[in-house]
Amino acid sequence: MPASSPQKSESAITYSIVIPVYKNEESLPDVIERIEQMQSRLDAPLEAVFVVDGSPDGSLNTLRNLLPKSTFNSQLLAHSRNFGSFPAIKTGFKSARGQYIAAMAADLQEPSELIEDFFAQLKTGEWDVAVGIREGREDPLISRTLSKFYWSTYRKFVQPHMPPGGVDIFATTRAVADKLGALNESNSSLIGLLFWLGYRRIEIPYTRQERTHGKSAWSMRKKISYLLDSVFSFTSMPITAILGLGLTGSILSIVAAFAVFVSWLLGSVPVPGYTALMLVLLFSAGSILFAIGILGTYVWRTYENTKNRPSSILMSTEVFNDESV
Known part of the structure; x- marks a missing residue:
């Protein structure tokens, strides 16, 4: 049943994973299985915050059926319509109750083990932000070429501290998550805002995996919109x-x-x-x-x-x- 989430100050949850969901109905059982495996290896309670971003498929009902049977704490949030993956991540970060919060894609192209590395680094107290750095990607040649050109240009003219392959997956402490959620800029880049905030940041390499379920909703129109948001919001x-x-x-x-x-x-x-x-x-x-x-x-x-x-x-x-x- 719909309910309000507990107050963060009362929470005993240590780790939160935010998963934006849009046309991911087929991959959700695998996502839940991986989170259960992750919970069994972590040293403290975990919660998963699924944000269904106006998905036109059966993702919302699928999660309503699967989450009560899972072995981890969870929240299921639903947007009134499709706002985009970055607004969905911000919604999840605002509702997450953990002391360490990670963003994870529902298509499983980023290895879930990377999340555990994030949490381990953040828990040392030496870092406030952990980001995944793509050392390789099992994508078509044209996608790899365009991505390389875009990020090299972005690093040169906009944010020189951005990793060469960009950032798709990251985690922060509670303090950084609160600061990120408080930034209410329209038509901006969440990753750009994350790097704009600063803080102590560690980069962890990984290889992006091939998508096994469904087709990416990251259309050319959305990519161009993201490019414009990333440029015009952070540079003159x-x-x-x-x-x-x-x-x-x-x-x-x-x-x-x-x-x-x-x-x-x-x-x-x-x-x-x-x-x-x-x-x-x-x-x-x-x-x-x-x-x-x-x-x-x-x-x-x-x-x-x-x-x-x-x-x-x-x-x-x-x-x-x-x-x-």
Whole structure:
């Protein structure tokens, strides 16, 4: 039955795993099995926080049937619609009751053993954030190539401390999770915010595994949206590019004007003013439209943040096998 989660201050749970769910119905039995195995190896109570992000399949009902039979504490949260995996992770982090909280994908492409490594490192007290670093990935060649290009560009122009292959899986202490959940930026990158926060961070290598169930919902449209969110939310580089383009355009315009003027003096221009007019119109129009597009993106994001809308809407909360209080 739907219920409110216990207060975090009263919780005896040490570890929490947040799993966003969208079109993962087929893989959920395997996810639960892996979490049960993980619980048997950990030295303290574990809870799993499943956040069903408006999934159109039977993921919600599947979890309602499976979680009461599981051997670990769990919460089942449901968004009112699909908001995206990052808002789902933030929802889970806000509801999680553990002292150490990890985000885990439901497609099992990241090894679940990595979560245990995260918790072990965080529990030493020397680190506040643990992130998984992909040393290899069993993905198609085109996906690996595009990913490598994207992250290398991102590291060069946006966040130099980002790992070469990006971050898909991570864990934090309770203090960092609370700080991350308090950041209410719209159209931003959760990983970007995590690195923006700072704290003591450790990187743990792993090899990404091949997806065995279903098809990824990470479409090209979502990837492009994530790229734009990651860039425009954390760097002024596009504005700097506009300044450079404007300066370059001004210099080229002066050179072109001088060349046209000399040609006119020598009588080499059959239609007076035509060449100069076309050069000015084409170059100026292109530069202006490009600049307006960049500035418009920043204005739109500022407008979105002034609305103060939450990044997601929680529709229901259910708690199973609760032994935390």
